[in-house]
Amino acid sequence: MEAVKMARQQSGLCAEGNLHSVYLMFHAQEGVEQELRPCLASVARFIEELTDQYTEPAFNGFLAVGANYWDTLYPGARPLGLKPFPSMSKEHREAPAFEYDLFVHLRCDRYDINHLVANQVVNMLSGLMTLVDEERGFRFLENRDLTGFVDGTENPQGSHRAEVAIVDKEDRQFAGGSYIHTQKFVHDLSRWNRLPVKQQEDIIGRTKEDNIEYASADKPLTSHVKRVNLKDSDGNSMEILRQSMPFGGVATQGLFFISLCRNSDNFEAMLKSMVHGDGEGHYDHLMDFTQAVTGSAFFAPSLDFLDSFAD
Ligand code: HEM
Numbered sequence: 687m688e689a690v691k692m693a694r695q696q697s698g699l700c701a702e703g704n705l706h707s708v709y710l711m712f713h714a715q716e717g718v719e720q721e722l723r724p725c726l727a728s729v730a731r732f733i734e735e736l737t738d739q740y741t742e743p744a745f746n747g748f749l750a751v752g753a754n755y756w757d758t759l760y761p762g763a764r765p766l767g768l769k770p771f772p773s774m775s776k777e778h779r780e781a782p783a784f785e786y787d788l789f790v791h792l793r794c795d796r797y798d799i800n801h802l803v804a805n806q807v808v809n810m811l812s813g814l815m816t817l818v819d820e821e822r823g824f825r826f827l828e829n830r831d832l833t834g835f836v837d838g839t840e841n842p843q844g845s846h847r848a849e850v851a852i853v854d855k856e857d858r859q860f861a862g863g864s865y866i867h868t869q870k871f872v873h874d875l876s877r878w879n880r881l882p883v884k885q886q887e888d889i890i891g892r893t894k895e896d897n898i899e900y901a902s903a904d905k906p907l908t909s910h911v912k913r914v915n916l917k918d919s920d921g922n923s924m925e926i927l928r929q930s931m932p933f934g935g936v937a938t939q940g941l942f943f944i945s946l947c948r949n950s951d952n953f954e955a956m957l958k959s960m961v962h963g964d965g966e967g968h969y970d971h972l973m974d975f976t977q978a979v980t981g982s983a984f985f986a987p988s989l990d991f992l993d994s995f996a997d
Contacts, residue, residue, distance in 0.1 A: 693862025693988035696730060697737050698746035699946055700847040700927065703838065704793040707823035707931050708800045709868075709942060710807065711786040711982070712815040719759050722814045723995035726751075729790070729810050730992045736803060743795040747803070750866045750984030755787035765853070765860040767950040771867065771983040772957065779961045779973045781869065784980035788815055789868065791929070791944070793823075819980075821870065823931030823942050831941050832873055832932045833975070835890050836897040840911075841928055851927040851946040862988025865950040870933070870980040873940040878975045889971045907968035914956040914970075924952040940976060950983065 714722065726749060733747040751759055753770045773783035790807055794800045800822075808817055831837040842850045853863045878886065887893050891900050891909030905912045916924045929944040945953045963969035 693990045695848070695852050695862040695864070695988055696748035696986055697734060698748040698791060698793065699864050699986060700851055701746040701793065701929075702744070703825065703829060703929075703931075704744055704746070705795040705825045706797045706800050707791070707793040707942075708804045709819075709821045709823065709933075710788075710790040710792070710804060710817060711819040712788040712790070712811060713818050714755060714759070714787040714815050715813070718814045722759060724997040725810060725814055726788075727992045727996040729807055730989055731996075732806070732810070733792070733803075734989065736799075740794065740796075740799055743799060745792075745794040745796075745799055745803070747790065747792040748986050750789045750791070750864075750986035752785050752787045752789070753983040753985070754785045756985060759787075763859055765863060765865070765985045765987075766857045767865060768985050769950055769983060771981040772954045773981055774958060774961050776962050776969065779969060781957055781961055781978045781981050784982055786818065786982050786984075789866065789982065789984050821933045821942055823933045826932045830932075831930075832875060832939055833878055833886065833890070833972075834894055835886075835892065837930060837941070838928055839892075839897060839899075842925055847927050849948075850925045851948060853948045856948070860985070860987065860991065862990060864946045864948065864986045865953070866984040866986055867943075867945040867947075867950075867953045868980070868982045868984070869943045869978045871940040871943055871976045871978050872934075872938055873976045875939065881975075889975075906971075907964060907966075908971045910960070910970050910972045913959045913963070913968075916952075916955055916959060924955060926952050926956065943978075946986075 737746050753768050771783040774781045792800050792803050851864050853860050883894050888906050891905045891911035918924055927946040930941050933942040960970035
C-alpha cells in the first residue's frame with residue numbers, strides 16, 4: 687500500500703500558551719502576488735527555524751492568508767470552507783467584519799524575542815505588504831481574561847488539539863491547514879467590575895476564583911458557556927481551539943479572540959448563538975459587557991503548501 691505523506695502544519699497552530707504575543711495584520715500591495723508567494727514561504731520557514739532555535743522561551747508562530755485575498759494570491763485552488771468573516775448583529779450586539787490580507791501570529795515567553803521577530807517579519811514583507819494593525823497580547827494572572835475569569839480551561843488538550851484544529855483527509859490539498867477567525871473584543875471593565883461576583887459567574891457559567899464549572903442544570907441559558915457549547919445534527923460536540931490572549935492598555939483593553947478549527951462552521955455557529963441566542967431571547971450576556979471591534983477570517987496553509995511556491 688502506498689504510504690500517504692502527512693502535510694506538515696505550521697507548528698504555532700496547536701502550540702501551548704505563552705506569556706506574550708504579537709499580532710500583525712497586513713494589506714497587500716497591488717500586483718505583488720508572484721513575489722509574495724515565495725516570500726510567505728520564507729517567512730513561514732523563518733518562523734519554524736526560530737521555533738527550533740528558541741525552545742527555552744517556547745517561541746512559536748504561524749501566518750494565515752485572508753479569506754478575501756486568497757483567490758488573488760492563490761488562484762489555483764481554495765480551501766473548501768474558506769468564507770469571509772460571518773458578520774452579524776442583533777440589537778446592541780455587533781460582530782462586524784474587518785478583513786485583512788495577512789495575519790502573522792507570534793508568541794513567546796520573552797517579549798524581546800517577539801519584538802525582534804516582528805520587526806524582521808515586517809522587513810521581509812516590505813514593498814509587498816503594508817502593516818495596517820498591530821496588537822500585543824499578554825498573559826494575565828493565571829491565564830485569566832481581563833474580566834477576571836480563567837480562559838481556555840475547556841480547550842482541547844494534547845493530540846486532540848490537532849484533531850479539532852487541523853484539516854485532514856476531508857480536503858486533501860489543504861490538509862495540515864487551519865481555518866482562523868479573529869475578533870478584537872474591547873471590554874467595558876468599569877461596568878463589569880461593578881457587577882456582583884455571583885452575577886459575573888452566572889454570565890460566564892463558571893465560578894470566578896476557583897474556576898469551577900456550574901452544574902449543567904445551574905448554567906443559565908444566557909451564560910457564555912451554555913451559548914457556545916453546541917452539538918451538530920449528529921449529536922457530536924462542535925469544538926474549536928482557542929488561542930486568545932488579553933491585549934491593550936489602560937484606555938482600551940480586552941480579549942484578542944482567536945479561533946482555530948478544521949472547518950469554518952463551528953466558529954460561525956457559536957458566534958451566532960452568542961449574538962442571536964437560541965431563538966427564545968437567550969443571547970450571551972457577556973456581549974452586554976464587551977464589544978467586538980474587528981472580525982477577520984483567514985486560512986493558515988500547511989508548510990508544504992507554502993513551500994510549493996518557494997523560489
Ligand atoms: C469558554 C471568555 C468569546 C467560545 C470561555 C470561558 C471564558 C471565556 C472565561 C470559560 C473557560 C474556558 O473553558 O475557557 C470569553 C471572553 C470572550 C469570549 C471574555 C470575548 C469577550 C468567545 C467567542 C467564542 C467563544 C467569540 C466563539 C465564537 C468559547 C468556547 C468555550 C469558551 C467554545 C468552551 C465552552 C465549554 O466547553 O465549556 N470563554 N470568551 N468565546 N468560549 Fe469564550
